[in-house]
Amino acid sequence: MHKAKIYNPYSAYFVLPALVLFGVFFILPNIAGMVLGFTDWNSYFPLSPRFNGLTNFKDMFDSSIFSISVKNTVYFTLVTTVVKMVLGFFLALLLTKAIRYKNLYRTIIFAPVVINPLVVALIFSSIYNPTYGILNAFLKFVGLGFLTRDWLVVAGTAMNAICAMEIWMAIGITMVIFIAGIHSVPNEYYEAAKIDGASKFRQLVHITLPLTMYCITINTILCLIRGTSVFGQVYGLTNGGPADATQVYYTFIFKQFSQNGLYGYSAAAGLLFTVVISIVSFLLLWVFRKLEVEY
Amino acid sequence: MKPQSMNQRWLKFVSELAMLAVAIVFIVPVWMVFVNSIKTTAEANQFGIWLPSTYQLNNYVTIFRESNAFQAFLNGIYIAGIVGVMAVFVSSMASFFIARSNARLSRFSYIYFISGLIIPVAIIPTYFALITMHLNNTYIGLILVFVTYTTPLSIFLYTGFMKTIPKELDEAAIVDGCNGFAMFFKVIFPLLGPVTMTVVVFNFVGVWNDVMTFLYFANGDKWTLPMTVYSFFGKYSQNWNLVFADIMFTIIPCLLLFAIGQKYIVSGMTAGAVKG
Numbered sequence: 001m002h003k004a005k006i007y008n009p010y011s012a013y014f015v016l017p018a019l020v021l022f023g024v025f026f027i028l029p030n031i032a033g034m035v036l037g038f039t040d041w042n043s044y045f046p047l048s049p050r051f052n053g054l055t056n057f058k059d060m061f062d063s064s065i066f067s068i069s070v071k072n073t074v075y076f077t078l079v080t081t082v083v084k085m086v087l088g089f090f091l092a093l094l095l096t097k098a099i100r101y102k103n104l105y106r107t108i109i110f111a112p113v114v115i116n117p118l119v120v121a122l123i124f125s126s127i128y129n130p131t132y133g134i135l136n137a138f139l140k141f142v143g144l145g146f147l148t149r150d151w152l153v154v155a156g157t158a159m160n161a162i163c164a165m166e167i168w169m170a171i172g173i174t175m176v177i178f179i180a181g182i183h184s185v186p187n188e189y190y191e192a193a194k195i196d197g198a199s200k201f202r203q204l205v206h207i208t209l210p211l212t213m214y215c216i217t218i219n220t221i222l223c224l225i226r227g228t229s230v231f232g233q234v235y236g237l238t239n240g241g242p243a244d245a246t247q248v249y250y251t252f253i254f255k256q257f258s259q260n261g262l263y264g265y266s267a268a269a270g271l272l273f274t275v276v277i278s279i280v281s282f283l284l285l286w287v288f289r290k291l292e293v294e295y
Numbered sequence: 296m297k298p299q300s301m302n303q304r305w306l307k308f309v310s311e312l313a314m315l316a317v318a319i320v321f322i323v324p325v326w327m328v329f330v331n332s333i334k335t336t337a338e339a340n341q342f343g344i345w346l347p348s349t350y351q352l353n354n355y356v357t358i359f360r361e362s363n364a365f366q367a368f369l370n371g372i373y374i375a376g377i378v379g380v381m382a383v384f385v386s387s388m389a390s391f392f393i394a395r396s397n398a399r400l401s402r403f404s405y406i407y408f409i410s411g412l413i414i415p416v417a418i419i420p421t422y423f424a425l426i427t428m429h430l431n432n433t434y435i436g437l438i439l440v441f442v443t444y445t446t447p448l449s450i451f452l453y454t455g456f457m458k459t460i461p462k463e464l465d466e467a468a469i470v471d472g473c474n475g476f477a478m479f480f481k482v483i484f485p486l487l488g489p490v491t492m493t494v495v496v497f498n499f500v501g502v503w504n505d506v507m508t509f510l511y512f513a514n515g516d517k518w519t520l521p522m523t524v525y526s527f528f529g530k531y532s533q534n535w536n537l538v539f540a541d542i543m544f545t546i547i548p549c550l551l552l553f554a555i556g557q558k559y560i561v562s563g564m565t566a567g568a569v570k571g
Contacts, residue, residue: 009465009475010396015404018389018446025443026411029420036420046426091317094310105314107557108321114549114560116504116521119542122528123324126535132341134327168321173564180565221413229415232506236525254510257419267419274415281413 030274037268043261056268065244066269069252072159076248077227079163080170084223085216087167088174093204095175096182106179110172117169121236124165128152152238158246166233170226174219181215182208217288221281228277249273325546332539339536354540361537362527364520364544371519375502377438379495382445386494387487389446390453391479395465405454411447418511425512432513440508445498452566456490457483489562496556497563503549520545 037056041049060066091109095102112120127133130150139147151161185208193203231250234240240247240255247255249269256266323344331339332354334347358364393405421440422431430436460483468478502519509518515526524541531537553560 007469008396009469009473009478010392010398010401011475012392012396012398012400014392014475014479015389015400018385018408018450019404021385021439021443022408022411022446025421025424025440026416026446027407029417029424030414032420032423033417036423041423094314097310098307099311099314102314105318108318110557110561111550111553112321113564114500114504114553115546116506116524116549118506118525119521119545122524122538122542123328126342127324127327129342132343134323134342134344137342168324176561177565180561225413225415235506235510250507253419254507257422257511263419263422267417267423270415270417270419274417278414285413 033267033271033274036264037271039264039267041264041267043263046263049264052264056265057272059265060269060272065247065252065255068244069240069247069249072246073228073230073249075159076163076166076230077224079160080166080227081220081223083163083167084171084174085219088171088219089178091171091175092178092182093208096179106176110176112169113172115169117232118236120165120169121233124161124168125152125237128161153242155242155245158238158242162234162237162246165237166227166230169233174223177215177219177222178212181212185211213288213292217285217292220288221284224284225277225281228273328539328542328546331536332543334536336534336536339539340533342535351536354536355544358527358537358541358544361531362541363516363523364527364541366516367518367520367523368544368548370517371503371521374434374437374441374517374519375499378441378445378502379499381438381442382449382498383491383494385442386446386449387453387484387491388479390450390457391483393450394454394457395462405450408447408450411444412451416444418507422511432517434517437508437513437517440512441498441502441505444508445494445501448563448566449494449498452490452493452563453487455566456487460486489559492556493559493563496552496559500549500552500560520548 036049038051038053039049040052040055095106099105127135128151130136130148130153133151135151136148139145149157152158189207189211190203193207198206229250230248231254234246234248234251235254238246240251253266253269253273256262256269327342327344330344330346331342333350333352335349335351338347389404389408393401393408395401425431425436425440428436430439464482465478468482473481504521505519506522509522515523524538524545527541528538
């Protein structure tokens with residue numbers, strides 16, 4: 001007997017549930033966003049959006065809260081990315097050396113990753129408390145009493161206070177990725193360098209850094225995505241206040257959505273975000289790929 | 296042991312001192328929460344890090360009486376548990392097809408899902424999709440949205456791992472008379488253990504700690520425990536001992552899960568960071 005077709009065990013039914021789910025709740029919304037962003041969709045008529053051209057985008061660029069939130073998001077992203085990358089790399093270097101209890105240290109630094117950002121924000125709002133908070137108490141204790149202030153209210157420090165909190169809760173991710181990268185560098189390279197008489201510093205610059213370049217790629221992109229889409233941390237700690245001074249992009253969208261019921265307007269803001277972040281991420285990936293070395 | 300120079304020993308001492316200081320920065324906040332959760336209101340409102348003068352363990356009883364903490368706890372277990380399990384089946388099956396099939400759909404699917412690692416979620420239009428399907432503010436709506444958000448990373452992890460499983464196993468199973476599904480569930484799926492653990496733990500923690508999905512798509516009665524801590528604080532902002540007790544109750548399950556599953560969370564986070 002001859003079968004016309006060889007039995008193919010890899011049926012498309014395997015991928016079907018995932019394709020449908022991802023299509024309905026990720027791809028379609030992203031496509032719908034390109035339409036909904038140009039409508040007056042709002043909480044009064046939630047099922048009958050009408051086109052209003054570029055009005056949403058015009059309103060957005062005229063809005064002062066929008067420009068504050070863009071500025072804050074960029075600031076937050078840059079500060080947290082740079083600090084997390086530099087400190088995270090040094091922590092990873094230290095914790096791959098012969099230090100006592102290094103596994104315990106890794107666990108302690110990584111642990112805040114599993115705590116909800118809203119809860120972390122609540123803990124930090126007590127730390128930043130102007131009268132009794134442990135930050136001001138510590139500053140007074142070490143004789144830096146002149147630095148104490150109402151961290152979340154004084155202009156200029158509220159945003160930094162949020163950055164510090166984000167670094168506390170997420171530097172573990174950056175560190176763990178660097179540790180994985182440093183461990184994957186073959187030991188022979190260091191041995192060869194030692195025989196050639198290269199100093200520790202030169203080993204770092206010429207072996208560790210280039211061979212962990214892909215970790216730098218991943219960490220940078222993760223930090224950028226996490227930074228630009230920050231929400232819970234700001235929502236929990238200041239909710240954009242005082243007077244919209246710490247508003248970031250996602251809290252801006254949420255405010256337009258929940259308080260003002262401007263769904264079309266917030267969809268427009270979301271669309272702009274998606275386009276900009278996707279382009280920047282793919283560009284960065286492409287640039288970093290060129291910098292990576294094969295070994 | 297090699298003899299160490301004076302310089303090296305000094306460097307080591309400084310490094311250890313620095314790590315100790317870093318560790319203190321990470322421990323003190325959590326200690327402060329714990330120690331104040333067993334104080335009186337007046338004492339807790341001063342956020343001291345010293346032991347309480349009188350121990351108030353019944354703060355923990357009060358939070359159960361005064362808030363819906365237990366309901367929220369169950370919500371979290373329910374939603375995060377189902378999402379964890381569904382993510383495993385949906386993603387592992389999809390990855391099996393992607394890793395094994397040579398069809399054009401296979402290559403397309405990989406790009407389709409992996410794009411979700413970079414492209415942000417369109418949260419407002421998703422709200423539109425949910426209200427048109429009458430799924431807004433329902434458990435099923437939340438679960439479907441969460442499972443969708445878990446697919447890119449889970450499929451990435453599963454596909455990478457499945458390529459290391461030899462195809463000869465599939466052929467042997469077919470010769471023994473298995474069809475595609477029996478082959479997958481009896482032969483391949485049991486071998487995916489490590490990735491499955493990562494997918495379950497990682498996604499459970501992800502749902503437990505999610506903020507935006509709950510805020511946009513559900514009312515307070517469907518929120519998880521960490522979400523309700525915030526509304527609890529709204530009511531009891533003058534009683535930090537109760538707020539801290541509520542926070543302890545929220546983070547202890549997470550820290551326990553973390554203690555057990557740290558390895559799996561790390562491998563989820565470092566996916567792609569290890570060259571291969």
